[in-house]
């Protein structure tokens with residue numbers, strides 16, 4: 001999870017926040033948007049080594065199951 005630095009944080013902290021990402025080899029969860037279609041946001045469980053997708057859930061359903069108000 002990305003943690004946004006304080007507005008007064010130094011250049012290094014902002015560079016890290018804006019440009020550096022984890023690049024795990026293995027199963028990861030990503031947010032995808034069906035931009036060219038219905039515009040829905042999806043939570044996609046994908047293995048970055050094989051590109052195998054093992055689970056896709058509507059992000060709205062995940063949000064509901066977490067008890068987060070929309």
Ligand SMILES: [Zn+2]
Pocket residue numbers: 034037038039040
């Ligand atoms: Zn769609």
